[in-house]
Amino acid sequence: MDINVELLLGTKVYDANGEKVGRIEEFRAEQDGDSCRVEAYLIGASAVIQRLSAWTLVRPIQRVLRSRKIYSVFEVRWQDMDLSDPRRPRLRIASKDLRHAR
Amino acid sequence: MHLIRDVLDKQLIDREDCKMGRASGLIMQLGENTQPRVTHIVIGGPALWMRIRPGLRKLSTKLAHLWGPKRKEPVTIPWSRVKTVGKDVNLDVEAKETGALDWELWIARHIIERIPGGGSKEEE
Amino acid sequence: MDSVISWLATAGMAGRAWLNHTTPDKYTRQTLELSHDSLLEIGNGLFKSLPAGVDSASLDSALTRSREHVALMARLVDQKDSPDFRTLLDSLSADETLVKQLADSIEAKEQ
Amino acid sequence: MKKILQLTLGIVTSVGGFLEIGSVTTAAQAGARFGYQLLWAILLGTLCLIFLIEMSGRLAAVSKHTIVDAMRERFGFPFFFFVLIGMVIVAFLVLVAELGGISFALQILTGIRFPWWALPVSLLVWLLMWKGTFSLIENGASLLGLVTISFVVAAFKLGPDWSSVGSSLIPSLPDSDKANYGFLAVSILGASISPYLMYFYSSGAIEDKWDRSYITMNRIIAGFGMTFGGFLSMAVLVAAALALRPKGLQVDTFPQAALLMTTALPRWGFYLFALSMLFACFGAALEISLAIAYFFAQGFGWSWSEDLEPSQDARFAFVYTIIILLAAVPLMLRVDPIKVTMLSMALTSASLPLAIVPFLFLMNDPIYLGKHRNGWISNAVVAIVILISFVLAIISIPLQIIGG
Secondary structure, three states: OEEEHHHHOOOEEEOOOOOEEEEEEEEEEEEEOOEEEEEEEEEOHHHHHHHOOOHHHHHHHHHHHOOOHHHOOEEEEHHHEEOOOOOOOEEOOOHHHOOEOO | OEHHHHOOOOEEEOOOOOEEEEEEEEEEEOOOOOOOEEEEEEEOHHHHHHHHOOOHHHHHHHHHHHOOOOOOOOEEEEHHHEEEEOOOEEEOOOHHHHOOOHHHHHHHHHOHHHOOOOOOOOOO | OHHHHHHHHHHHHHHHHHHOOOOOHHHHHHHHHHHHHHHHHHHHHHHHOOOOOOOHHHHHHHHHHHHHHHHHHHHHHHHOOHHHHHHHHHHHHHHHHHHHHHHHHHHHHHO | OHHHHHHHHHHHHHHHHHOOHHHHHHHHHHHHHHHHHHHHHHHHHHHHHHHHHHHHHHHHHHHOOOHHHHHHHHHHHHHHHHHHHHHHHHHHHHHHHHHHHHHHHHHHHHOOOHHHHHHHHHHHHHHHHHHOOHHHHHHHHHHHHHHHHHHHHHHHHOOOOHHHHHHOOOOOOOOOOHHHHHHHHHHHHHHHOOHHHHHHHHHHHHHOOOOHHHHHHHHHHHHHHHHHHHHHHHHHHHHHHHHOHHHOOOOOOHHHHHHHHOOOOOOOHHHHHHHHHHHHHHHHHHHHHHHHHHHHHHHHOOOOOOOOOHHHHHHHHHHHHHHHHHHHHHHHOOOOHHHHHHHHHHHHHHOHHHHHHHHHHHOOOHHHHHHHOOOHHHHHHHHHHHHHHHHHHHHHHHHHHHHO
16 A cells, blocks of 8 residues: 655644554654665654754753753654554554663 | 665656656555565655545646646656665656656746747757 | 925926926927826816815816926927026926925825 | 946846836936935945845855745745746736837837837847856846946936935934835835845855855955845936926826936937936846846756756746747737836735745754854844735735835
């Protein structure tokens, strides 16, 4: 089954028991010989900062505001993501055992 | 490598360092429970307008058929052709053969070369 | 009122510049005609919005007189006739001062 | 030696971009109506522009990507497309105003009305882009643009009172007619911080094949070039304040503005004004058409360069050909260039945030700029400019209606 990566961008992801986790904002992949394996999906607001490569801008502001909230990036391994219906991606695990990418 | 930040919308450069448009989309192949792989880079209009409003795909393909180079399916480059992913994405392809430059050649031949001083495509 | 004074000043300045031979004839004629048309257009609109008790009769006469002067000057440019042009220019500046006084009196009434 | 020639990029960007029908009309109107009081707006616009132009040049020199390349690559196609629509509409209106400026300059010189000049002028601008190279445009426009120094000569000859000129560099509110004052301030800022200048400058840095060694040169060019442009605008304002204001002459049409220097430089004033407008607007028309074509080409990844033959960058050449010919149409239909100018200045202010916000992200991007990222000073300036641009965006439309 073929999916358009750019259309997956920004779609909401729900975990195994239907809880909203966040939006897909980035895909981590590895070059493997002639092809490119998708390793993990990055979900959450600060994944956007990753995409804009704006950490050098955001980190000082974060230090000034001393806010912890920004750290909500989830790195979902490809095995835990069920993309059978690209419009409603679902996790195969509950959101609490997701580990933080940071 | 981050797909969106490092590949999507990046400038595509062919073997002879000539610009051939930007990556409008990426196609990911999903097996039953095999690891997903990015198989193709998509270039060209329809994929772009899809990202603004899905309904625009039909409209843009219809418009493209009214005039200009007749091309059915969008231009896709197999990922195996990707040489390096840096500030730009370098591809081991010949730009003209991939069809990415159809519009460029069509406008060059039908409009630009008709105007005096427009210069001419030496190869043709 | 400001735009009336502005167009009168435009006509005056264009006239003086033409007298010292620093501007082309066609430009001067076109600018004088433009000033005349604008004065006509603004003039009509002006009387509707005048506050009561203002001596509108003398304002109206001053405006029409200055418009005629500008029109005459525009025609004179083609005949390269400086002396008459100079007298018209002086009477135009007289109109200008009169209109300015009327404007000040209107402003005084408005406060 | 080559780097001194590069100084021309700064001068052309500023003379062509900064000093054009928008900045001259708004400065003349401000001077004629409020005397020196709006000088601060030109100063503020110039300072913001110096930083934004320096950053555009630095990004291009270090990363070999222009602002538009980076904007598409970082923010994705939908955001890019949104900015493209906004920017093309506003820049097109300014282009129409520039062609109007050139046609009007020819009208006051020859007496033939401006609609007749619209098409020949736009064909001449097109011909220069079609056949000319980037350095020809760059050096030609800046040399011709030097005639605009006559504004400075006129301002000095009218003998301004320097203490009040200095004191009006601090913002102050007039006692009467605040709406029009606000509208003129917004228009002056819109005329000076015009986005097409940044797109042209960063593309120019690539056309001139700048690299990291040009960073300090870039600062000098941005600083000197924009100050040169800002200084000229101030001269126009001062000249209007001294020559037109005492007579109560307000600049509502182009022929009125043409009288600006007739008293200060009796013999040549009128002709110098016409020539200054002719060359400054010509340089600006070139810059805007190229900026729009660069925007399309870089955004969609086509090949682009003024030094290539049109057939080698067909879509790039196609875009500027269509744009420049379309821009002549409104003038042929007798649309008044001054009205178009004022509208385009207000719309520039209204769409400013779209052009400035990306700067904050792009100039802090380690991948593009590495250690040449923004220091805290430049970031602070960008933050202030973003604040100003949002304020401008909010008040420009209502002010256009009330004060315009």
